[in-house]
Amino acid sequence: MGKVRPGVTIKGTKDGLLFILNDSCPFSRLLEELKQLLEYNHSSLWNGPDTKVLIKLGKRQITKPEEIALRQLFATKKNLLIQGFESEESSDLLHTSGVQMLAGTVRSGQILTHKGDLLLLGDVNPGGCVQSTGSIFVLGSLRGLAHAGSNGDETALIAASIFKPTQIRITDVISRPPDEWDESEVGMRFAYLINNQIAVDQVQSLSQLRPDMKWKENGRQRL
Known part of the structure; x- marks a missing residue:
């Protein structure tokens, strides 16, 4: 009889811990x-200093309830900080559909793809790429490549708290920002498509460009 592969393998890296989940193993067994x-x-690993954790899924695509179940397990160890989930599917971190909020860091060489609008709580490092069929909102630093409206949505936006991408793309229109960004420009900025060109503006102007995105309370729109 062949040797049964373990459901979970743990490896140490220079950045923290890597949890490798056997993609041929039933999810219930993994849990x-x-x-x-x-x-x-x-283990002393569970009671030591804060440690970053990256979870490798193999070819498995997890659902939102499965992701929540994994996060709840890791939450029992306060020093283990999940940075993201990495899938071998198209070399992406995650591939999912619908409007969703994700947390983690897109590192150099990694690609995060999404169907719909994406809210990323984390950074996109130089050499990393975020691609979405809808808009991309990064609550962190955007220093890599961002491609919104990848299926042809010309109304898609790209926004980031720290907006210093190496390249931005909306549908098939590409814009390379200046080599030197003005460090005096603080606050979230966003990019949008106008007259087949990409423009960048302060986020305060977003409600004027996209009034459908205004916050509504008790049936009344508020800025």
Whole structure:
């Protein structure tokens, strides 16, 4: 009989810990194995300093409830900080559909793809790429490549708290920002398509460009 592969393999990296999940293993078994590791294995790793965790999914595509279940398990160890989920599918971090909020860092060489509008709580490092069929909102630093409206949506936007991308793209229109960004320009900025060109503006102007995105309360629109 062949040797049965473990459901979970842990490796140390220069950035923290890598949890490799066997993509041929039933998800329920993975959860049970992780529970045994985290709750009943009294390793010094679980009680040490804050440690970044990257979870490799193989070819598995997890659902939102499955992601929540994984995060709840890791939350039992306060020093283990999940940075993201990495999938081998098209070399992407995650590939999912619908409007969604994700947390993590897109590192150099990684591609995060999404169907719909994406809210990313984290940074896009130089050499990293975020691609979405809808708009992209980065609550962090955008220092890599961002491609919104990848399926032809000309109303798609790209916004970031720190807006210093190496390249931005909306549909098939590409804009390379200046080599030197004006450091005095603070605050979130966003890019949009106008007259087949990409323009960048302060986020305060967003409600004028896209009145459909105004916050509504008690049936009344508010800026």
